[in-house]
Amino acid sequence: MAVKKISIKVSYKLLGIYLIVTAIPIILVGAYLNYSIRDIVLNNTLSEVETSVDKMEMRLNTIFNRVTNTSDLLYINNDLKTFLTTDYDSLLELYNAYNRYPVFDEFLKYYDEIEDIHFFMNRDRITNSYFIHADSTVKEKQWYNEAVSKNGKISWVFLQNHWTELHYLALTRAIYSTSNELLGVLVIYVAPDxxxxxxxxxxxxxxxxxxxxxxxxxxxxxxxxxxxxxxxxxxxxxxxxxxxxxxxxxxxxxxxxxxxxxxxxxxxxxxxxxxxxxxIMQKPNAIFTRGFFIVTGALTVSVILIGIFIRSFYRRIQQLRNTMFQVAKGNFQIEQSIKGSDEISQVYHDLKTTSKSVQKIIDEVYIHKIKEEKWKRKQKEMDFKMLASQINPHFLYNTLETIRMKALMNKDPEVAKIIKMLSKMMRSALERTDRPVPIEEELQLVEYYLEIQQVRFGDKLSYDICMEESVMAYKIFPLLIQPIVENAIIHGLENREGKGFVQITLSSENQYLIIQVTDNGVGIDKNKLTQIKERMNDENYQSDGNRIGLHNVQQRIKLYYGDSFGLEIESIYGLGTTMTLKLPKRNH
Incomplete structure (x- = not known):
């Protein structure tokens, strides 16, 4: 038997399905989760930063507003403008004027946002810590020129403190007199703290x-x-x-x-x-790394486990396949079994059951064939016994007819009747085949035999045939009833004193055809009855008589109809015997 080559093994298919259904989705989900976590962390960080920036903006605006408001107060301060436009006759008056103007000190005292205040005067005067003469060097500075060019508007610059030489963020603003004369440039330094x-x-x-x-x-x-x-x-x-x-x-x-x-x-x-x-991605990356190793480890373990499972699964599939191949070749002897309790083991069990059933059918067919051959041999033996003297049946019929006519000529009608019955009986028996015959024909043969026996026994023998009308439609194997009736007369009635009676009953019971032959003869004792039953059911028992005995009837029934059918004997010593034929209902 040619076996089709397998292009892709089941194990590879299962592994591929596992990778497609499990491994690849896990990897994709892991990658998606990693991207999502990183995105969430980044968005949360940005949100936190925006919140913090809003707070920083509020604090920074507070500082700027404080410095701007201070510049506004100084910008409109008339005392400052008067101080800057007044001509002092002496240095003492100038120093006293400086001392009488404490506004800068007050601002520095109360406003932490202000680091220092300078006013670069346009007039050439003696300077102090707050008021500084804007000499040519100062006037060349970009921040100074920018402040002057804005005509009193605010500018923010980053410049060096005139005294400390440290750089500060500062507000600059040009201040003018009421006559629009440039008085100088105000510089307010923002406190770095x-x-x-x-x-x-x-x-x-x-x-x-x-x-x-x-x-x-x-x-x-x-x-x-x-x-x-x-x-x-x-x-x-x-x-x-x-x-x-x-x-x-x-x-x-x-x-x-x-x-x-x-x-x-x-x-x-x-x-x-x-x-x-x-x-900020270090933590998500660390989580991803740990998750990657965990997932990789889990996938590795799962691949190993699925590999072990697939290997076991493939071995069992291969064992099942090899067994099916052996069954296909005709080897039905399946001894081993597949481990487990899943569908594969169930399929293997079903295969084993099927193999046994097929083997049983083959054995039954073989046994039936043997029995059929044995039955044919038995039938030939029976035919041989019946036809041992049949050299020329027509010669025998003619001879019997001559004897009958001679008896009639001698005015002996009883002998003529016996010869007539014997001739009919022999003709009927010799013309039998190995095919089933109607029950009516079988009963006619029995009646020929009983009429001959009545001539022999006279009033000592009587009989009765009772049957259901439905049984007439069935056929039975030939020469099954007559040997039983013959056995009842010879072994049951010959040795009986007084009148003998034989009753033949035909009936149906479910799927069976029941034929009973009952006599009121001497009966059979228990020991002998046991021996008869054993011999009757012994296939190897050889009868030494010339008649078709009970053993022959039983074996013919078993061979032709099967072991479910046969002959049963019941007997009470001194009262009589009942022999029952159980046959199948057949009309063919």
Whole structure:
């Protein structure tokens, strides 16, 4: 038998299904979760930064407003203008005038936002800590010229303190007299400590820039006064925006909040927060790494386990396949079994059951064939016994007819009747075949035999045949009833004193045809009855008589109809015997 070559093994298919259904989705879900976690962490960080920036903006505006309001008060202060426009005759009067003007001290005392106040006077006067003469060097400064050019408008600059030489964020504003004469430039320095409070406590690197050009406050003093490089690449507009930049060699996101101080026309401030993406992603990356190793380990273990399962599954499938191949070749002897209690073991069990059933059918067919051959042999033996003297049946019939006619000529009708019955009986028996005959024909043969026996026994023998009308439609195997009737007369009635009686009853019971032959003869004792039953059911028993005995009848029934049918004997010693034939109902 040719076996079709397998293109893809079941084990490979199962592994592929596992990878498609389990491994690949887990990897995709893991990648999606990693991306989602990173995105959530980044968004949460940006949200926190925006909240912090809003608070910093409020604090920074408070500082700017304080400084701006101070400049407004000084800008409209008439005492200051009077002091600046008055000509003093002596230095003493000038010093006394300085001392009579304590406004700057008061502002410095009450406003922490102000680090220092300077007024660069246009007139050439002796200076003190607050009032400074704007000489040619000062007037050449860009911040001074810018303040003068704005005609009293506010400017924010980053400049050096005249006395300390330290750089500060400062507000500059030109002040004019009532006659519109330039009196000088007011400079209010913002306290760095107050700027520090704006960004203090922020988790990320945050600094303040002026006009995107100079860093006016940074946690690291080395960065103050320097230009932030990433603004050179920025073209974004708006109050708040997020940009991706390189900062100190690292990829970062920069959150920029634009602030326009009150009454400022040209200047803007920026609160810039450096968000180190890689740093904030360390925790999600660590979680992802741990999850990756856990998932990889789980997948590895699961692949090993599924591999073990597939290997076991494939072995069992292969065993089932090999067994089916053996069954297909005709080997139905399946001794081993497949371990387990799943569908494969059930299929194997069903295959084993089917193989046994097929083997049983084959055996039954084989046994039936043997029995059929044995039955034919028995039938031939019986025919041989019956036809041992049949050299020329027609010669025998003619001879018997001659004897009958001679008896009639001698006026002996009884002998003629016997010869006539014997001739009919022999003709009927000799013309029998190995095919079933109607019950009516079988009973006619029995009646011929009984009429002959009545001539022999006279009034000592009587008989009765009783049957249901429905049984006449059935056929039975020939020469089954006559041998039983013959056995009843010879063994039951010959040795009986008094009248003998034989009753033949035919009836139907479910799927069976029941034929009973009952006599009131001498009966059979228990021991002999047991021997008869044993011999009757012994296939190897050989009868030494010339008649068709009970053993022959029983074996013919078993061979032709099967073991479910046969002859049964019941007898009571001294009372009689009943022999029952149980045959199938057949009309063919």
């Amino acid at each position: 107050m700027l520090k409070t704006v960004v203090e406590g922020e988790p990320y690197n945050t600094f303040i820039t002026l006009d995107k050009e100079l860093i006016v406050y940074h946690k690291n003093p080395q960065h103050i006064g320097k230009h932030p490089d990433f603004f050179q690449q920025s073209n974004e507009n708006g109050n708040n925006y997020l940009v991706d930049r390189q900062y100190e060699g690292e990829e970062v996101k920069v959150n920029v909040q634009e602030i326009i101080p009150e009454k400022s026309l040209d200047n803007t401030f920026q609160i810039s927060t450096i968000i180190p993406v890689e740093e």
